[in-house]
Amino acid sequence: ESGQLASSVRAAAGSLPAGSSERAALEALADSLDERTRAASTALDALTAANDRAQSSAAALSDAASALDGAVRQATSGASAYSTTLFGTTLPAVNDALDALAETSSALSGALEAQRLLVAQTGLVIDQLDATMDTAASTVAETDRLFAGLESELGIVYNDVLAFGTSDALSRLVGEGGLDADKIAAFMASPTEVVTEQLYPLNAYGSAMAPLFMNLTFWIGAFMLLVIMRQEADGEGIPGLTLAQRYWGRYLFLAAIAVMQAVICCVGVLALGVQTVSAPALIFAAALASLAYLSIIYAFSVTLQHIGKGICVVLVFAQIPGATGLYPIEMTSPFFQSIYPLFPFTYGIGAMREAICGFYGGQYVSDLLVLALFLVLFMALGLLIRPLMANVNRMVARQVRDGGLFNGEDVDIPVRPYRISQIMRALSDKDTYATALQQRYATFNRWYPRLMKGALVLGVAVPVVLAVIFALTPTEKVxxxxxWLIWIIVIFVALVVIESLRFSFERQLKLESLSDASLIDLYGATADVERAACMDARDAGFGGRERACARDAARDGAEGEEARHE
Known part of the structure; x- marks a missing residue:
């Protein structure tokens, strides 16, 4: 169309006069249209060629995409098959092979270790065999020499027998009938005859064991009296009641019950058929043993409170195997053979055995005297030591009651007063006394948690170590x-001492808040308490203690006058 338009324009220009400007313009326009037509044709040809190339490229790309898609599909299926083969067959087989190799290596290592041990053991066995062969060789040589000597001796004996047989000496010795085979057999079967003579016959095994269980009953009965009933006697309604009178009153009340227990026990065992050569002697020994055991348990209980009761429990377990109740003391361990004379069961059981089996010399009276000695000694312990433990017992009773784990009982003993020296130091220079006391108390407070933790750790660690030693060593278990028991007691005592020190510091710190007049009055109260202790000692019948108290009272009186004067 552009070429036709250029031809039309050029025809129009030919109709115009030559040389005119309009004709020139139209010819120029026709030329321009021809150039544009040619350019458009050239561009169209180029576009056609490009289109042809694009179509061929698209076809080639489509073929390549189809080939790629086929290749990808083939590769995917191949990879899936390979993965299935790898993870489903190859890797499990490799793992199984590695496991088998590891087991084989372990077995081989164990076999090598066993072979090394076997080689070492074989070397030891060979060394022992070598030594044994040397010993056997020397033994065989020695045996050969012995046999040579025996052969010569047998030859001599043979000649002697032949000579003895040819003579008539044998017939003269055994008679014409020869040796009596029955008598020789009887002699060989029983060369000796034992004739048993019972010095103290018993009707039953129970009669022999009755003393042990009766003494055990008396001890437990006395212990239960202190557990069930009050061990302190108050002075309500009885003015002027001293500590000694309280102690004697409570003991005599419990003693009446203990004696009734002993009598009932003796009557019961006699009714059951236990043998006795003297029933009154048995009942008297039982009553005295009960009183002695009650004295021991009562003294421990009122003097050391719960710790004393624990000691009583330990003692009963120690006395069962160690007081000749089960076996003769010669059949027990050296430990029990060394300590059995210290047990009261030893003498209680001995006295009752005398009354049951029969009396031997003065053994019955000797055992009763020792029981009476136990009674007196522990009675003195309770009367003399108990007042000295007043503050400690009050502290322990308060802590037991506050703990809520054990039943606590109030201690009716008056609180021990401050020492005269403490009151005098406070009177002389209260500020210096308070400063020094506070410094000591601060030092104690720094050490108090460490001491308590150390006691707790040692209280657990030492029994554990002893238990390990008990299990792993052949040491005598008793x-x-x-x-172990002694260590537990030591820990308890250490804890009581630590708490007593803290309690003492707290009491002494109260002195700095008192006036001089109050301190002087406190001094007078202290002297009154000391005089009351002297009266208790006098009432208890301890003359030495009474004289010592008199000397202390005189000395304290002089110091009191000096303090009042100042």
Whole structure:
């Protein structure tokens, strides 16, 4: 169309006059249209060629995409098959092979270790065999020499027998009938005859064991009296009641019950058929043993409170095997053979055995005297030591009651007063006394948690170590058990001492808040308490203690006058 338009324009220009400007313009326009037509034709040809190339490229790309898609599909299926083969067959087989290799290596290592041990053991066995062969060789040589000597001796005996047989000496010795085979057999079967003579016959095994269980009953009965009933006697309604009178009153009340228990027990065992050569002697020994055991348990209980009761429990367990109740003391361990004379059960059981089996010399009276000695000694312990433990017992009773784990009982003993020296130091220079006391108390407070933790750790660690030693060593077990019990007692005592020190510091710190007049009055109260202690000692019948108290009272009186004067 552009070429036709150029021809039309050129025809129009030919109709115009030559040389005119309009004709020139139209010819120029026709030339321009021809150029544009040619350019458009050239561009159209180029576009046609490009289109042809694009179509061929698209076809080639489509073929390549189809080939790529086929290749990808083939590769995917191949990879899936390979993965299935790899993870489903190859890797499990490799793992199984590695496991088998590891097991084989372990077995081989164990076999090598066993072979090394076997080689070492074989070397030891060979060394022992070598030594044994040397010993056997020397033994065989020695045996050969012995046999040579025996052969010569047998030859001599043979000649002697032949000579003896040819003579008539044998017939003269055994008679014409020869040796009596029955008598020789009887002699060989029983060369000796034992004739048993019972010095103290018993009707039953129970009669022999009755003393042990009766003494055990008396001890437990006395202990239960202190557990069930009050061990303190108050002075309500009885003015002027001293500590000694309280102690004697409570003991005599419990003693009446203990004697009734002993009598009932003796009557019961006699009714059951236990043998006795003297029933009154048995009942008297039982009553005295009960009183002695009650004296021991009562003294421990009122003097050391719960710790004393624990000691009583330990004592009963120690006395069962160690007081000749089960076996003769010669059949027990050296430990029990060394300590059995210290047990009251030893003498209680001995006295009752005398009354049951029969009397031997003065053994019955000797055992009763020792029981009476136990009674007196522990009675003195309770009367003299108990007032000295007043503050400690009050502290322990208060802490037991506050703890809520055990039943606590109030201690009716008056609080021990401050020492005269403490009151005098406070009177002389209260500020210096308070400063020094506070410094000591601060030092104690720094050490108090460490001491308590150390006691707790040692209280657990030492028994554990002893238990390990008990299980792993052939050490005599009774020594380890005794050491364990002693250590527990030591820990309890250490804890009581630590708490007593803290309690004492707290009491002494109260002195700095008192006036001089109050301190002087406190001094007078202290002297009154000391005089009351002297009266208790006098009432208890301890003359030495009474004289010592008199000397202390005189000395304290002089110091009191000096303090009042100042």
């Amino acid at each position: 020594w380890l058990l005794t050491g």
